[in-house]
Amino acid sequence: MLNLAIVGPGLVGSEFIAQITRAKLPFVRIVAISNSRRMLLNANGLSPASWTTDLAASSTQTDLAELARHTASTATGTPGTRSVIVDCTSSEHVAKQYPNWLGQGLSIVTPNKKAFSGDSALWKDIFESAKKSKSLVYHESTVGAGLPILSTLKDLVETGDSISRIEGIFSGTLSYLFNNFSSPSPTVASASFSSIVTKAKSLGYTEPDPRDDLNGMDVARKVVILARVAGLELDLKTLEVQNIVPKELQSATSAEEFMKALPSADKHFDALNEEARKEGCVLRYVGCVDPVNGCSVKLAKYPLSHPFAALTGSDNIVAFTTSYFPSPLIIQGAGAGAAVTSFGMFSDLLKIARVNGLC
Template sequence: MVHVGIVGVGLVGSELLSQLATTQAKRLKVVGLTNSRKMVVSENYAPLSLTSWQQSLESSTTASDLAQFVKYMSSSPEHAVIVDCTASDAVSQLYPSWLSAGVSVVTPNKKGFSGSLDLYKQIESLAANLGGSTGNNKPLVYHESTVGAGLPVLNTLADLVKTGDEIQTIEGIFSGTLSYLFNNFSSLAADAKKESFSSIVKVAKELGYTEPDPRDDLNGMDVARKVTICGRLAGLDLDLSTLPVENIVPEPLQAVASADEFMAKLPEFDDHFSKLNEDAKKDGQVLRYVGLVDVKGGNSGVKLIRYPASHPFASLSGSDNIIKFTTKYFPNGLIIQGAGAGAAVTSFGIYSDLLKIQERVEGY
């Protein structure tokens, strides 16, 4: 039996609860929920209803208090896990205290694994599965959904490292947003529509593929966080603050006051993006926005790169992610591809991590 507490019940948190309810997860019992305003914990660790949890939380008179929530979870008679479904840096700073209290952590929150290297190493030292002291009741940390949502990227990387394979490079299109933008903007297909970059960004924003301010996608920092996470798992002490990142937001638009102003002025730079695309096409290549972990060469970074038609990244479509591991055992590359964004696949990744903890705790 594993007792689960969920911090953040927005899009991802509510989808996770829906998936748990649909599959009737018998060995995973949700005993606590909290958002930024209220929290609800069950009496005597009885499972909360997965169908009426919204009413329970809304009618709760208990103000959100993470310290009390963690105290409740750490007093559980069963193995306790807190699922952090927020994107909060402040919440991720609390992971060491949760682990020190014996509570495992599952999260799609990238902040704790891509921010301060000191925080990352502290988390690593306290988690039994990341190099900390081992034992049946020791806390665990799983964060598969921080890279590629539900794709088995980090699990595969961890297996490669643990089995003694030598990672040479990890190269990938880590952003569903940037995948969609450049798959539609830069294509060698004969029937490809010739659309301006700004019009594709506009459609992506309307479809909900981008952040409310698309500059938060185009500046490359989300990809940089994922590169940092992969690099650290591969054994590099990558630092987000020093990682080379190509910001493709035109410089005059980087400081404009609002997303609306950015969108209004972006068409002024369509010629710039069109020239990049046409220059690539003349050489039979396409543009892709890529993150690179270069274990051997030390050239990790995030940038816009040209690829020939024969490259797997060139034929990508939609908003898929694609990650290629080049290693001693896989010199021609091991490729993982699929949907890498969205509440459903992110929650799938979280659910999978919870099952890993359950299986480990229960010994099968």
């Protein structure tokens, strides 16, 4: 049996509960759910049908230490049973609990990037604690959501392959913006960059303040995670990240003010696009892990025949160039959204179930 505690059941967490409920796996049971205020604990399993109303009606204040103790205790003394905390938050505070939780025998499944892209000391604590207590940590959805990117990289590394380069488009938002702004088709006249950002914002594709996408920090976190899984030491602080928000707009005091001023940057982006077009290229915002030449996050030019040029919609894509795959292994598809993020977490859960011989 896998006993799950769902921490932070927002959009992704709710979808995750819906997916595991629909799959009707006989070996999965939810024993705890908590949001930032309230929690529900039940060692015999909570009702997936009524958890939203039950949680809203709960009088138990959230206490993560208590939630962890409760969840761990449901597996104690029951061979074949494992307790798993499914962290659906993006909270650094929650991430910092992982080493302690793992030490208690709890396993972790999460799309939360904070623990894996923050201080390298926390990364080390997490994996040492997991090793010592034979607990499991899976975080496929921290990069490219449900796309099998981290599991593939892990296999390449553990089978002794030599990684020459990992290169990809890891932000659905930046994928959408540049696929539309810089199309490989000569017949597509490009709309202005500001109008594409405006449209993306209205579709809910951007953060409330689009500068939080355009500054590249989300991509940077993913590059740090990829580099570390590849066995490199990399820190957010030392990574070269290109913020494509023009300097004069970085100081705008609100998202509204920024969006109002953005058309003033259209000439700048048009010039970059024209320069690329003259070289037979398109613009793509790309993260790159390269053990020899270093890691980077930046706007770059790609020839029209390159797989990155043909990307559409808001798809993510990654290309692994290795000793086994001198012509790269490529994985492409939706890298954001509740369904695919939850699918990545569910795949992680199945890995834990397989270790326990449950499927």
